[in-house]
Amino acid sequence: MNKSTLNFVSLLLVVSSLTTFFSCQSDQVSHTTNKKINIVATTGMISDAVKNIVGDSAEVLSLMGPGVDPHLYKVTQSDIKKLMNADVIFYNGLHLEGKMGEILEQMSQNKPVIAVSDGLTKEQLRATSEFQGNYDPHIWFSVQLWADVVKFIGKNIAEIDKDHADFYDTNTTKHVEELNLLHSWTQKQVNIITEQQRVLITAHDAFGYFGRAYGMDVKGLQGLSTAAEYGLKDVTNLVDFITENKIKAVFVESSVSDRSIKAVIEGCKNKNHNIVIGGTLYSDAMGAANTDEGTYIGMVKYNVTTIVEALK
Numbered sequence: 001m002n003k004s005t006l007n008f009v010s011l012l013l014v015v016s017s018l019t020t021f022f023s024c025q026s027d028q029v030s031h032t033t034n035k036k037i038n039i040v041a042t043t044g045m046i047s048d049a050v051k052n053i054v055g056d057s058a059e060v061l062s063l064m065g066p067g068v069d070p071h072l073y074k075v076t077q078s079d080i081k082k083l084m085n086a087d088v089i090f091y092n093g094l095h096l097e098g099k100m101g102e103i104l105e106q107m108s109q110n111k112p113v114i115a116v117s118d119g120l121t122k123e124q125l126r127a128t129s130e131f132q133g134n135y136d137p138h139i140w141f142s143v144q145l146w147a148d149v150v151k152f153i154g155k156n157i158a159e160i161d162k163d164h165a166d167f168y169d170t171n172t173t174k175h176v177e178e179l180n181l182l183h184s185w186t187q188k189q190v191n192i193i194t195e196q197q198r199v200l201i202t203a204h205d206a207f208g209y210f211g212r213a214y215g216m217d218v219k220g221l222q223g224l225s226t227a228a229e230y231g232l233k234d235v236t237n238l239v240d241f242i243t244e245n246k247i248k249a250v251f252v253e254s255s256v257s258d259r260s261i262k263a264v265i266e267g268c269k270n271k272n273h274n275i276v277i278g279g280t281l282y283s284d285a286m287g288a289a290n291t292d293e294g295t296y297i298g299m300v301k302y303n304v305t306t307i308v309e310a311l312k
């Protein structure tokens with residue numbers, strides 16, 4: 001290599017390191033202005049909605065994994081860390097997270113802590129006789145209501161992270177369109193079941209919104225919260241109803257013990273009515289990560305298919 005070539009090489013090195021230097025600088029600048037916000041959601045359904053809205057533009061963490069019962073869930077040490085680091089927290093509200101009231105209240109002193117159910121009007125909610133002035137918290141089971149919830153979440157994220165507002169708006173609209181299709185698909189599927197069999201019997205009353213939206217009678221042994229007790233009388237009443245109406249199947253829930261449903265099946269057998277477990281439904285938690293049922297749309301499709309196959 002002669003001297004002039006060497007000089008050229010060193011010049012190239014200087015230029016390239018300068019370029020690297022400046023591009024690092026500009027990278028750093030864009031990182032500070034475009035710093036990803038941290039979003040924490042309590043349930044998998046909410047975090048799925050958030051992920052559909054933010055894509056890779058924000059960090060999204062969910063506290064409750066597959067099979068976790070939100071009614072009974074207590075925060076762990078690692079949850080507290082996640083909540084502390086969050087820029088915004090989304091939770092269901094309507095007392096779904098029955099044991100998290102205090103920690104959410106505490107967090108709301110330093111950051112936005114948003115109940116996604118606030119995106120619905122009182123008229124859209126199911127009032128419950130169970131507790132006065134309270135509403136059924138299982139709002140994700142009407143896909144139509146959930147689409148409104150998604151719009152509400154999208155609006156809030158766009159206000160908090162204004163730099164990406166257009167991106168969030170576009171994604172929200174796209175996801176809402178997917179949900180509208182899912183809503184009409186669900187209605188068509190339920191219509192396959194004969195009218196007499198349009199009864200959904202599960203361990204606890206998670207499917208009230210589903211029943212109201214798609215025209216199914218819904219009966220749960222345990223009421224709206226899994227924290228509620230059920231008695232022998234509840235089992236007897238349900239057994240009577242099932243045998244009188246010749247219902248073909250009952251359903252187990254992925255986040256609730258099947259003990260109560262097994263008592264009902266046993267009771268039916270004693271009255272010479274053979275009833276089967278129609279399958280396991282995802283009620284208050286979605287399926288495992290990286291499976292279809294680990295997404296909101298996949299979970300709804302799985303539930304609806306399971307219900308229709310068992311009762312049609």
Ligand SMILES: [Zn+2]
Pocket residue numbers: 071138204205206224225226284
């Ligand atoms: Zn529930």
